[in-house]
Amino acid sequence: MRKFLCLVLVVLLSLPAYAALDFKDLKFTGHYRLRGYYTEKDGADTTLDRYYRQRIWLGVEGNVAENVFANVTMEFEKEWGKNNATPESPTATLVYGYVKLSKLFDKDLTLTVGRQPYQLNKNNFVIWDNANGLDGMRLTCASVKDWTFDALYFKVNSDTPAADGDKDDQEVYGAVANYKGIEKNNIQAYLLFDRNDSDLAQYIGLRGEGAITSIDGLSYIAELILLSGDSGAVAKTKYRSSLYYLNANYEIKDLKNLKFIADYLVVFGDNNKADNKNKNFKISSVAGNQNLEGNFNFDFGMDAARAKIGADLYSNVEILGFGVSVKPTEKLALGTKYSMLNKNKVEAGKSDDYDGKNLDIFGKYDLGKTYYVAAGYSMFDPDKGKKTTFLGAELRVNF
Secondary structure, three states: OHHHHHHHHHHHHHHHHHHOOOHHHEEEEEEEEEEEEEEEOOOOHHHEEEEEEEEEEEEEEEEEEOOEEEEEEEEEEEEEOHHHOOOOOOEEEEEEEEEEEOOHHHOOEEEEEEEEOOEOOOOOOOOEOOOOOEEEEEEEEOOOOOEEEEEEEEEEEOOOOOOOOOOOOEEEEEEEEEEOOOOOEEEEEEEEEEEEOOEEEEEEEEEEEEEOOOOOOEEEEEEEEEEEEEOOOOOOOEEOEEEEEEEEEEEEOOOOOEEEEEEEEEEEEOOOHHHOEEOOOOOOOOOOOOOOOOOOOOOOOOHHHHHHHOOOOOOOEEEEEEEEEEOOOOOEEEEEEEEEEEEOOOOOOOOOOOOEEEEEEEEEEEOOOOEEEEEEEEEEEEOOOOOEEEEEEEEEEEO
16 A cells, blocks of 8 residues: 555656646645544443544645646554554555546536545535545536536445456445525435445435525525335345434624524334334445534534444434534634434344433634644433443644
């Protein structure tokens, strides 16, 4: 991997000599991030999880030819102290490595090929590359006024033996449309498929996001996702569930950017266990870190609840949250949010302590234009059982 990075960097830096470009057409990008985590589950010392993670991104990007943009970004990460285990060795991985070809056929068509960033929307219920990049291609059409269309194909995992071609591969593909013809609003619709061998999940989504122009400072998010498909096994399990999300924000800019937040999420499915239908909202293989807008989070919101419940936090759940944020100074931002969770238990062996309340507190201070410090506190208080707490801190420098 390191040899590959060096080779790609050499090629990109050599391109100006062959494409009549100046070095000013290329720029170096990256950041340094140091994070500390502390999680205590169920109020027990034996469940303490304290560790640090250091990350450096180094990349180079720019126009390497007319209508051709390239990006190569590497990540160097070191983690130590996790689960009180032996420190892990430093790792170097390719985060992004892609080429973007624009103005194809002299039209507003753009083709992006390689390991690339992609985020469907900021709540990440279905697709986000999770700062790791997705391997594949994306064709974007912007030739229709106020509309953009994306055709996606991403390879998540490849079947190594490949005796039967790509039949057993894991891949995500589909189409996304965005409409911005309404002032300060974006309407999004998508049809996406997540295939792993014969297991196929289908996501149909409709989302609206933007400002209510008749009321100054009021904005909203509304999203509906319908999940269908089946496991592909001989005794098939059908996927039948839905996700509904509503969010409202009211900001008073003249009062230290004071913002009030309310949101509601409900995810549910078929309750009849006898018909082989799975009421779980199947999280896609590229969902990333799901995040409710207004969660003033350190990592991805409701950190303590996620530490307790696990990756299926946003499956079969009803969440009602209220929050507030403020900027006392130009450099300081503070926020807090209180969320009430009702977690449905559909799997054998699930305990009853997944219903409860979660409190998030978050603060960020800008030390300069390109670097800041941040800290977060999250506490999940279940109706049954003991509390789970989460603490985190971060230093980040962008360059």
